[in-house]
Amino acid sequence: MIDGFLALYIFMLAAFTGYEIIARVPVILHTPLMSGSNFVHGIVLVGAMIALGQAQTPFEMAIGFVGVLLGAGNAAGGYVVTERMLEMFKSSKPQAGKGSK
Amino acid sequence: MIDGFLALYIFMLAAFTGYEIIARVPVILHTPLMSGSNFVHGIVLVGAMIALGQAQTPFEMAIGFVGVLLGAGNAAGGYVVTERMLEMFKSSKPQAGKGSK
């Protein structure tokens, strides 16, 4: 249980943090950034685990199960896709003289 | 009374916010920024007021009084000085044709 005002403060500060951090990302990284932030809300998996962990009736358990499944998909899929994209970004500096600069 | 972990979260997020916001300020504004952030911690005045408001012995009251005095000085002085500096920053755009560009 979190006091409402404290939650409001955390909410406000997190919003500023998110906004400021993203405002500096160059266009070149916008696609990986979108999928990276998509990965970050995969933390919903934790919430779904808690919900399933507290579920009592079979119906609740079924919904909780679907929730965990979806949450796990969000987290894992978001990670793989982002990592694959970012892996490809290379500078020409290390292999100097080879490129067409 | 604030739960320790919540305070830690607020602390972390506020630090990020402060860092990110200031990281974008151009050098031209560093002096007013220094005095502006100096003004912002003038919020200590509120704390000093609370402390004096709760003080019970004359000795505590005396220290609380000094605290409020100093806090009020921080807030008021920081504001005046910052405002005076920022007031002076002008663009040449509105008075075009007058300057030496």
Add this chain to the structure above:
Amino acid sequence: MSWLPILIKGCYFLAALLFILGLKRMSSPRTARGGIVWAGYGMLLAVLATFFLPDMHNRGLIIAAVLVGVGAAWWSGRRVAMTSMPQMVALYNGMGGGAAAAIGAVELIGYARHLDPALASTAALLSPVELSLGVLGALIGAVSFSGSLIAFAKLQGWLDKRFVFPAQRVVNMLLLAAAVLIGVLLVSGHASLPLIAAFFALALLFGLMMTLPIGGADMPVVISLYNAFTGLAVAFEGFVLGNEAMIIAGTVVGAAGTLLTQLMAKAMNRSIGNVLFGSFGASGGEAQAIAGAQKPIDASDAAVMMAYAERVVIVPGYGLAVAQAQHKVWEFAKLLGERGVKVKFAIHPVAGRMPGHMNVLLAEAGVPYDLIADMDDINPEFPNVDVALVIGANDVVNPLAKTDPASPIYGMPILDVMNAKHVIVIKRGKGTGFAGIENALFYADNTRMLYGDGQAAVGELVTALKSVDS
């Protein structure tokens, strides 16, 4: 508090910190890779810690669900083609929204059960604030879920037609109003299974109906918006569960996604409202007539022109993605480089169908990112460029955006390709771009058209270039 709960809370704190630091590292291509890895460790930590929470039942079910979910997503994410990234992001995002909705559903059902006096248990009821945020989060999550699935289907090409009928907006608004109304009932002590079911049905339906009329090419903006939605939903459900890591991660994504959506819409010179509800291209007004004819060129002439140029700038667009021509283009650029020609790539922020789309494709082909120039940096340089090679780009190089106030893209910033000394355009024929309008560049005196599929045409250029004496 004993040490275990403190340790778990500490793990959540660390996870939140790693998420933020990870996103921060994504602000530069040099550190971005490390950023996602950091965030990944944070996720791992949070998930592991959750297993040790007290009062966790159904551990077996949880592990099974996690394994299946991770396995399926990992497998699909590993093998999808780079060109399909937008729809995969939509899919994973929808899953997150669905998970948030499921959390809300479990909480609501549990709440309804406790309301029933016959079954009343000792468990604490949710406070009104928690209940309201839980319902709101479930609503947003459900909309993001069904909406993202439609976006996925559209980008995958499964749903080509725009689904439009009269009074659509009114119907949609009524759907939303009904969902909100039931939500208010739920919060005000009337929670029951049928009502909860109706609530989710309406929310899902609204997400569906809301997304169906939007054109496939607008989907990236919509996905980015739903990404922000899911973030918000996660934050709200985090509040219900008292989990600060969820609140923070969700809110950070909510804010970041909102900003990204705005940046995308702005780069397309449209408002978010216009994307969601607008009828793009129906702005009326008479388009400027374009005088002249398109002048073709063949691959060998084009290759010679570039072989003896000093500076060549390559401008890729959506057609590059369609033709999967990125590898061929890089091969061609390297050949030019070996001849001493200075080659750069110029990328418009909304070239392709999602922001940074072209950057990802070129990176896949191995183009180093320091050969890639932003619009603002390259535009002043075009007058000194000998040949600008446009490959499958159209709207982002259309000078009408500057000159024709009646054009639907009027005011959109463009790459000033027309200022280059010579322009060569590769496209299949006279097809229009996303905006569906004519392009004055193709009729300019210094422009030559090299017709053909992107990959094939660049292949011809490569062959031709190899046979030019050096």
Add this chain to the structure above:
Amino acid sequence: MSWLPILIKGCYFLAALLFILGLKRMSSPRTARGGIVWAGYGMLLAVLATFFLPDMHNRGLIIAAVLVGVGAAWWSGRRVAMTSMPQMVALYNGMGGGAAAAIGAVELIGYARHLDPALASTAALLSPVELSLGVLGALIGAVSFSGSLIAFAKLQGWLDKRFVFPAQRVVNMLLLAAAVLIGVLLVSGHASLPLIAAFFALALLFGLMMTLPIGGADMPVVISLYNAFTGLAVAFEGFVLGNEAMIIAGTVVGAAGTLLTQLMAKAMNRSIGNVLFGSFGASGGEAQAIAGAQKPIDASDAAVMMAYAERVVIVPGYGLAVAQAQHKVWEFAKLLGERGVKVKFAIHPVAGRMPGHMNVLLAEAGVPYDLIADMDDINPEFPNVDVALVIGANDVVNPLAKTDPASPIYGMPILDVMNAKHVIVIKRGKGTGFAGIENALFYADNTRMLYGDGQAAVGELVTALKSVDS
């Protein structure tokens, strides 16, 4: 919760929001003025709300103290000269640190009173975490208080000598260790009035001793550091009082101040540790001998040179501040502008004695900020500049920073004034700058020296320029 506490909490929330938004607006000269006003409204709101807190006693005393404090600070802040800004900031910052220390003292004394079994009251005791943070905040606040006052005195010229004795660092460390030790005693249940008094005495003494050996010219870095300290102290005391607005505002300033301090130290090519403990300039090594002689010029020749130049760049330094020459310089620049000469100002990040010092002075004189160029922007342009007019700058234009590894300023980025076609330097004589070293620029072939006090010399230039035919 009844409505009044909620309303008060809402006011605090709004205040924190306004502080952050205000600081954000300070990132551009166009919005900065509005930013401080927003933050000011936030402060007003928070202070007013505090009066309505339940359990507030001594309201009369509070009002009296606020009125006196605000009155005195307002009056002094209004009339201080722009050149004295650094020390005023130090003074106000010290007051904030003192206030934080006072809060800690009141809390500690109250806590000690409750420990006494004879007087034990029903009031809740502080938790160990609160107590520790309270003591830490008090320590930091007290150090910032006495340290800032010394900084003020040094900048005001009241304490010219550096106060150095053998084994100084050891003594200082012992002082700090003693203060921390007593702090630990206080926290572990041994709070008593004498111990509290000893704690504050030691903390204040440490701040004093720590700051005394630092040279006056290093003070801005130190002030910025103490600014961050005060922020931290405020955040910690806010935690003790359960006041989130204080926690947030304090932490934001703590982080911002730390970053600013780093930026300043970096621009001077030194580490923060070196500023605090280092012996600047004693780096040993033999300085490069400089060949040649300084070649003087008189005001009328200099005026003619600039009158017929195409581009003139004016480089102000600390001497401009000493001579208060900013108004005259702007008058001169406008006269040149009227003749068609393109005039710009180039400002080094650490010109003067605090970051942005020159910007504030030029702004005071009315120079529009878009005529002012950053180091990175102007450096590549110097080869195209006909005359660079250096006014009271020395270290920031010293080419030895690039060429002489033995120089104490080696590695500091400088303004590449020596690349201009002609250089005119205004200074009073052969005095050295802050770093106390020779300057190769003054002996360069294309440099001419115009000796004299900054204001007087520019005044002569103005007179001479008016008599040049246009």
